[in-house]
Amino acid sequence: MERAIQRFEGQVQLVLYPFALNPTSEVATQAAWCAGEQGKFWEFHYMLYRRQELWNRLAAPQERLNDFAKDLNLDTTALKSCVESGRMQDRMKADKAYGQQLQVSSTPTMFINDYRIVGTQSEGELVRLIRQELNRVQPQGQ
Amino acid sequence: MAKKSKARAQTLSPRQQSPQKPLTPRRWRLKLVIGGAVLAVALGVGGLVRFLQQRDLSPHLQGTGDKHYTLGTAGAPVVIKEFSDYT
Numbered sequence: 001m002e003r004a005i006q007r008f009e010g011q012v013q014l015v016l017y018p019f020a021l022n023p024t025s026e027v028a029t030q031a032a033w034c035a036g037e038q039g040k041f042w043e044f045h046y047m048l049y050r051r052q053e054l055w056n057r058l059a060a061p062q063e064r065l066n067d068f069a070k071d072l073n074l075d076t077t078a079l080k081s082c083v084e085s086g087r088m089q090d091r092m093k094a095d096k097a098y099g100q101q102l103q104v105s106s107t108p109t110m111f112i113n114d115y116r117i118v119g120t121q122s123e124g125e126l127v128r129l130i131r132q133e134l135n136r137v138q139p140q141g142q
Numbered sequence: 143m144a145k146k147s148k149a150r151a152q153t154l155s156p157r158q159q160s161p162q163k164p165l166t167p168r169r170w171r172l173k174l175v176i177g178g179a180v181l182a183v184a185l186g187v188g189g190l191v192r193f194l195q196q197r198d199l200s201p202h203l204q205g206t207g208d209k210h211y212t213l214g215t216a217g218a219p220v221v222i223k224e225f226s227d228y229t
Contacts, residue, residue: 001222001224002213005213005214005222008214008220009214009215010215010218011215011218011219011220012214012215012218012220012221012222013212013213013214013215013216013217013218013220013221013222014212014213014214014222014224015210015211015212015221015222015223015224016210016211016212016213016224016226017210017223017224017225017226018226018227018228019225019226019227020227020228021227021229022227022229024229025227025228025229028228028229029228032228036211041211042211042213045211048228049228052228052229056228056229091209095210099225102225104225107225107226107227108224108225108226108227109224109225110222110223110224110225111221111222111223112220112221112222113220113221130220130222133220134219134220137219137220138219
């Protein structure tokens, strides 16, 4: 996705809506936002995917996620306290409600402007869809 | 006297029967009217819900990335909203 966006620099913006489908994912989502408070949301976000098999089946993944935070030189005490405070829960619920409003029922779901795409897409397919949408909104190749 | 009572019996008999005969069609008509009204309301509500869902979709999708992490250029002609789960 990121490579596809880089390819259309200045013409595409990605807005991320973490859509937690289970309690483990809810903790991870909150941890990512808490990492964001320390300026490392994207680093943590990518790490969650890269190391997915190390934590995604744990009922209580907090300790493992703290290890990741340590690897990113984050303040782990602050991160843990942020997650445990539950102050990111409203944000998470709001995103989930927004997704439900748009009839998102599985992940990943993407909207390229108003065009809905469900399921994982290859980079080539994403590039094709973005180009198609760009041609639609900028028919003269502006 | 006997003639009078016979005459009464002849005249009363159709009167007594007349209100009973149209009862069945009236009930059917009433049922049809009520059924039609219920169907019309159900179709109307269904259509309205569908219209509202479709009408709501575009304005919501035009929302900005405020309070969300974004990549790329703000105000770009193509905005991708990604809903994803970490697990």
